[in-house]
Amino acid sequence: EVQMVESGGGLVEPGGSLRLSCEGSGFTFSPFNMNWVRQAPGKGLEWVSSISSLSTRIYYADSVKGRFTISRDNAKNSVFLHMSSLRAEDTAVYYCAGHLYDSDGYYTEYWGQGTQVTVSS
Amino acid sequence: YELTQPPSVSVSPGQTATITCSGDSVPKEYAYWYQKKTGQAPVLLIYKDTERPSGIPERFSGSSSGTTVTLTISAVQAQDEAEYYCQSADSSGSYPWVFGGGTKLIVL
Numbered sequence: 001e002v003q004m005v006e007s008g009g010g011l012v013e014p015g016g017s018l019r020l021s022c023e024g025s026g027f028t029f030s031p032f033n034m035n036w037v038r039q040a041p042g043k044g045l046e047w048v049s050s051i052s053s054l055s056t057r058i059y060y061a062d063s064v065k066g067r068f069t070i071s072r073d074n075a076k077n078s079v080f081l082h083m084s085s086l087r088a089e090d091t092a093v094y095y096c097a098g099h100l101y102d103s104d105g106y107y108t109e110y111w112g113q114g115t116q117v118t119v120s121s
Numbered sequence: 122y123e124l125t126q127p128p129s130v131s132v133s134p135g136q137t138a139t140i141t142c143s144g145d146s147v148p149k150e151y152a153y154w155y156q157k158k159t160g161q162a163p164v165l166l167i168y169k170d171t172e173r174p175s176g177i178p179e180r181f182s183g184s185s186s187g188t189t190v191t192l193t194i195s196a197v198q199a200q201d202e203a204e205y206y207c208q209s210a211d212s213s214g215s216y217p218w219v220f221g222g223g224t225k226l227i228v229l
Contacts, residue, residue, distance in 0.1 A: 035218060037163075045155070045163065045206050047218035059217055095162060107169065111162040 002026040002110055006096050009115030012086055016119070020081040022096030022112055029077040032098035032110075036070065036081050038117075040092040048094070049081065064090075086119045093117075122146060122211040124221035131227040138194040140224045142207030145188060150210040152190040154183055157204045157223070166205075167192060194226070202228045 008020040020036070036048040049070040050059045058070055067086075072079040079096055093114040100108050124144040132138040142152065154167040165174055167183035170190055180195045190209075194201055207221040 037218070037220075039157075044204070044223040045157065045208075045220045047208075047216070047220060050217050059215065061216070097163075105169075107172065107174070109165050109168070109174075111164075113162050 004096055004098065004110050004112035006094065006112045006115035009094065009117045011118045011120065013121050014087060014119055016086050017082070017084040018086065018117060020083070020094055020096075020115060020117070021078055022080070023076070023078045024098060024110065025077060027110065029098070030074040032100045032108075034070075034072055034079040035097045035099070036079075037095045037097055038090075038092035039095070039114075040089070043092075046092075051079065083117070086117075088119050091117060091119050122213075122216060122219050124207055124209060124219055126205075126207060126221040126224045128222070129225040129227055131229055132194075132197050133229045134197055134199060136197055138197050138201075138226055140192045140194075140205050140207075140226070141189050142191070142209075142221050143189045144209060144219075144221075146209060146212040146219075147185065147188045147190055149212040152183070152185065153208040154181075154190075154192045155206045155208065156201075157206060163206065197226075197228055199228050202226055 003025045006022045012018050031053050035050045051070045069082040095114045096112045098110045151169045155163040157163045166181045170185040171183045182193045184191045204223045206223045210217050
């Protein structure tokens with residue numbers, strides 16, 4: 001069974017840091033491009049960051065650039081999001097998602113169930 | 122870069138719902154559609170503008186014309202009430218994923 005499980009969310013004070021993890025199982029993790037997407041309360045989906053299969057290409061949304069760092073460890077089937085200088089507006093459910101086009105052009109995408117991050121004093 | 126969706130679409134059960142998504146990069150980049158229900162992870166409905174992943178009912182279809190992509194839901198059911206999001210890339214290469222603002226499908 002394919003699973004993507006996020007962990008590391010919680011309550012943190014403004015200015016604080018948090019590290020999210022996402023571990024994949026039931027599929028071959030290493031070829032997948034990995035992404036973090038968040039949804040703030042009452043708001044829509046917002047893309048946060050992406051990392052390619054070999055970590056050669058990394059992207060960030062403007063809203064988190066300079067504060068968040070994405071990384072991955074293919075040996076542990078995991079992707080991480082280190083968040084620092086957190087603000088109230090970073091409060092959201094954070095989802096990890098992996099996607100891959102195979103050699104035949106068929107697209108596969110997996111999502112985790114999300115982890116809640118709350119930034120509040 | 123922005124993708125523009127209508128805030129809401131209303132439809133009666135059994136009818137057809139159409140949700141549009143407009144953006145300057147749409148002609149150059151593939152579009153994807155997701156269904157999002159409260160407390161659940163997004164579900165991919167359409168990829169590469171028109172392709173449907175395995176397990177997604179044929180009632181869901183996608184199309185593209187100019188700067189607009191469209192999600193069509195035929196024979197709408199009560200269980201289809203949800204938020205629907207389009208997603209594409211910024212053609213500059215700086216932002217691989219961009220989401221539209223979402224459309225609330227209301228089943229009357």
